[in-house]
Amino acid sequence: MSQHTAETPISSTAERAAVVSERGRAPEGRWVIVTRGIQRHYDMGGEIVRALRGVDIAIARNEYVAIMGPSGSGKSTLMNVIGCLDTPTSGEYWLNGTLVSEMSDDQLARIRNKEIGFVFQTFNLLPRATALHNVELPLVYAGVSAEERHRRAKQALERVQLESRMDHRPNELSGGQRQRVAIARALVNNPSILLADEPTGNLDSATSEEIMKVFEELANTGQTVIMVTHEPDIAAHARRVVVLRDGLVATDDRREAFTERAGL
């Protein structure tokens, strides 16, 4: 893993407010994610559930952001929208300069493949495939040749220090190792954002620390990381914490302000 470098700075509140307010305009290149008034409504048998009620978030390149909130706050829905698994009912979502909120399913699949690296709570590795094959998977859908796939997957596993276990299947790996395989898989396509959904939810605290260290290192090498969690001590690893409440952004602050408020 790379050397521990200085923490990258976060965007300022004023800059964020400015970019969010410019409706209909493509944000500048430094902004990886800009959402403007994102709403997501579900029709639950005639009753409309408003999971997101106008979320404005701007995340610049190299930021390390945690999205927090109690259950029902809409953080999973927001993660699905940011991860291009779901499209908002209304509002703009700009990912890396392109408006993805209006895209078709297949276009979203391409974006997921190229721009987003997912890390899930339950790892979501293919049980019958080896670690190497699991890491190769995004490259398969990117149309990369077999040799190139192999080389890049191996490299990604080296980044998470798992090259020695690349021929093992998920059931032959520990929880922490599985999550590291998942991180390698998320990184293999050099995505714009690493999107982690409760990455430590299924891990004990020692292993959680280990995984958080991996994220830390990645953030320090310039990877944009977005982490969805409901655990304040995990969120405290990020540089910036966004707290959602009832489908709206409640607070969006530097870590220090958050930890102070949370009493950590």
Added chain:
Amino acid sequence: MLLFDAIRLAFAQLRVQKLKSFFTALGVMIGVMFLITVVSIVAGMGNYMRDDLLGKLIAINSFELRQRPNINVGGVTDAERRSWRTRPHIYDYDLPAVADALAPGTLWASYSQNGINVESAYGTPRRVTAYGVSDQYFTIKRMGVALGRLPSPQEYALGSPVVVIGKDVQDHFFPNLNPLGRQLRVDGVPYTVIGVAEAQGSAFGMSFDGFLVAPDRAPIRRLLNPHGVVDAVMVQSASAAEIADNEERVREVMRARHHLHPAEPDDFALQTSDSALAFWNKIQHYLVLAGVALPAIGLVVGAIVIMNIMLVAVAERTREIGIRKALGARRTDILRQFLVESTVLAMVGASFGVALGFAFAKIISALSPLPAAVEIWSVVLGVSVGAGVGIVAGVYPASRAALLDPIAALRQE
């Protein structure tokens, strides 16, 4: 995702669940097996018809002049049959004129046949198919003798009471005896056996060796062609190219002799091996239809089984589909993956079916008089039928998989 990756994935899936895959593909396997068996046997019968049977019934490069065809190409109406009965016969006094009209180098022979009661001192009386033939008969039929000799020109000219007999006739009337020079009473008239014909074999369990042949002028003529009526005149051209020419010559002579007006149709038949083959082709057509329809039922069942198993597989692997979609698989990628999987499954089943079908056809042909021929094109047929079944069976489950919502799919346990 490339097709190649999808195929590799499908084979990996097959290997992981060998037994399940076997039972899934069993229906297709059995369907294709019967299909190949039927095709092999029909093809074998076709080869047999062309190469052996027709060669025996109708000599090479030849046609027969008859009052009416004796090998009928389906679709003959009762009215036609009635009109055939009123046609004039072919008489022995027609023969010189026909013979004169033929192209140089053409061979001809007349023959008449009938079932006649035959006795000998060594076997029970029995009905035997007797032929009264003119002198080129054996040459045209390419029939030689295994024992003794053929009738001499003098015997033909004099109508001597001599016979050449078939193998079965020898075995029945002269068991363990040399038949040459011995007496055979044909309708009470003693004939001397001068030769035993080469074995002619059998078709579909029917022997071609139960016959006797005598010169057409022998006393047997009273029974075979009373009033000088001749059953048929065989005309063998020197080459295939001359057949049509000789047919025209014979047609012209016979129409003239029967005083037919140009508007009137022929009142005789010129029967070629083609017309007999057309008859066979017609039978073969129905055989293939029946032979394909029955295995098709098996294939439909096989397709339903595969569709079911693929639906189960899609349900079982919903989470996998969700993962793949999250990582960038498009609908077509998922569709292709499952379509290829069901196709590979069906094709592997079909390949085993082809091999078993050939084995089955060989066993049937060994245990029964039905011949079988292994046709290479039927391998292609079997495997493509398998692929077709796989694709048809896979479309619905694969499209279900492709349309899954990634979020819901990922949430599934």
